[in-house]
Amino acid sequence: MEDARVVPEPGTQGAGTRLLGTGEFARRSRLSVKALRLYERQGLLRPASVDPVNGYRRYREDQLPPARLVALLRRLDMPLAVVGAIVAAPEDRRSDLVARYWDGVEHRMAVQRALAAHLRVVLAGGEGLSDMYEIRQRDVAARVVLTEQRHLRQPDLVEWIGAAMGRAERAAAPFGGAAGAPYVVYHGEVNEDSDGPVELCFPIEPGGAEVTAAHRVEEAHREAYARLPKAHVVFPQILSAFDAVAAWLEENGHAVAGAPREVYFTDFAAAGPDDEVCDVAFPMR
16 A cells, blocks of 8 residues: 655754655546656656655655646646646746637637538538628729739738738738738639639729839729638638638628728737638629
C-alpha cells in the first residue's frame, strides 16, 4: 500500500514536502491514475520521487494546485501542449493565456457552425438557401479604383488578398488613403482547380492628381448583396452566400450585370467570429 510521509529537505523544515502515494494524489488532484501516468510521460506532471526497486511514485503535497489546474484545463479539451504552457507560465499570465485559447475555440466553433450550415444546404440540393441570408440592394456610385489582378487558386487566395491589400494601401497614401471599402472581384471561378482571374479593387479619390499605379474606373451600378460575419468568410462555406445572392436575383427577375465580389468594409483582422466584415455582392440590372 502506498503511504504518505514527510521527507524534510534542507532549509524547508518540511513545508510542502509531504509525499503522497499515487492513489491519494489522484483522488485529491481529481485526476485518474491513468492520467497521472500520461502526464508523467509527457513531462507535464512528474512525480517527486520514484522508488527504484518497486517503481512506486510519490508526489509532493504542494504539487496538488498545479495538478488541479491541469484537471480543469483538460475539461476544456485543451491540448496537452497548451496545458503545459499555461501551467509553466507565471501566475499573472495564465488568465490571458486561457482567454486567448478560448477565443480560438470560439472562432473555430463559429467556422464549423457555418460549414455545417453550408453542408446541410448542399446535401439538401440547395433547399433552405434563401433562409440563410438576408439579401439587400444598394446603388454604387462610379469611382476610381487601384487594381491588382492575378491568376491563382483557392489555397493561395487569402495570402494574396492580404498582400495586395497592403500594396494598395501604400499606393493610395498620396490620395489620402481609401475612399471606400476595398473589394475583390472574381472574374472567373477560383477553387483548387480554377484560377480566376481575381482582381483587388481599392477605391481612391484622385482629386485631379495623376494616378500612376494600375487603376480603372468602376462604373455606377446597382448590386444585390448578403452581409457575412467573419466566421462565414471561409472556403467553402462562403460559397453558400454567392449561391444565395445568385438565386435571389433569378427568383426576382434580375440579371447579373457583372462579376461577383467580396466587399471588405471593416478591419478584418481585428474582428471577432460573429462580427460582420464582408458583403458578397453581384452587380445587377
